[in-house]
Amino acid sequence: MASISISHSRKRAPPRPAVSERALRNTGYNKPWPGWPAGKDSSVNRISLLTWHELPTWQQDNEFILTGYRTASGSFSQSMRSLRHIHNETVNIYSHLFGGILFTILPFYVYSTVYPRYSNVQLADIVVFSTFFFGVAVCFFLSASFHTVANHSETVAALGNQLDYMGVVVLMWGSTIPSVYYGFYCDLELQKLYWSVVSVLAIACIATTLNPKFRHPRLRPYRAAMYSGLGLSAIVFIIHGLLLHGWELQNRRMSLSWMGLMGALNLIGAAAYAARVGF
Incomplete structure (x- = not known):
């Protein structure tokens, strides 16, 4: 029974990733910041780009710009760091x-x-x-x-x-x-x-x-x-x-x-x- 259980667990589909992780894989901006210490939270040392439909309402200003949006940072330093990457701003x-x-x-x-x-x-x-x-x-x-x-x-x-x-x-x-x-x-x-x-x-x-x-x-x-x-x-x-x-x-x-x-x-x-x- 244990082997059957393990077999089924291996065939199980992986959980659906969060929006930010899904966006990270679709962009070239998922590498750690240069010089960022190893082991730090990847959500801090990465920049993710979202589409219009993935944005919260307050970020949806121009529906004709569909891609290249930065995720909400909640941090001035994080927003400043995005200057080192290419996005729609x-x-x-x-x-x-x-x-x-x-x-x-x-x-x-x-x-x-x-x-x-x-x-x-x-x-x-x-x-x-x-x-x-x-x-x-x-x-x-x-x-x-x-x-x-x-x-x-x-x-x-x-x-x-x-x-x-x-x-x-x-x-x-x-x-x-x-x-x-x-x-x-x-x-x-x-x-x-x-x-x-x-x-x-x-x-x-x-x-x-x-x-x-x-x-x-x-x-x-x-x-x-x-x-x-x-x-x-x-x-x-x-x-x-x-x-x-x-x-x-x-x-x-x-x-x-x-x-x-x-x-x-x-x-x-x-x-x-x-x-x-x-x-």
Whole structure:
């Protein structure tokens, strides 16, 4: 009887593996971390990638991205370690991280070349350009941070998502400051007026962004519309400047041709984001 029992136990099918173990076998990321002590829990020193259908509800944001998801880490260090592997957030993280580093370093190069080249550069020029560089760097770094820790937990992902959108608002606000400064170079009162208007709109956008209800995927078109509205508010002071000074002077002051191209690209990006157009 003992031999029969053993024979049957050998033929018995193995138990179905857990989702994380099944995902581990389907990826190339099941090796221990370099330098990780032997004998440690494999769930800590491995990275597993899941499909859309294996995710908890709070991680299901874009149903058109079907694979490459990291498991919920519950640990900031674990999420940071995933930077050493390829997953569906890798491009998001590194493209924004490199952008943030670039726009942190770039001002030092610009200032070192502008001061010797132009004798009429004033402190105000440095301040408004610094505001622009600051806005871009903050946007990139907040976005890189969010995409890095998005798999931490539902609470951290929600907060990171809000900070990601807040970074977009800071970028739009920072890019408007120098435009108003040069567009109304000789009119301090109009500068103050439009700076105040744009700042109030930006604060309103940030307040809305930090509302937890705003994060719901169904509100994606409204998020795009809100940010587009903040960006399009620039049309008001652009038209005002054109009425006061004409195209030739304002185009020289504000590079309106480039601003038009930037606005068009922003609208295309917002539309693609809202409609989830793939490229």
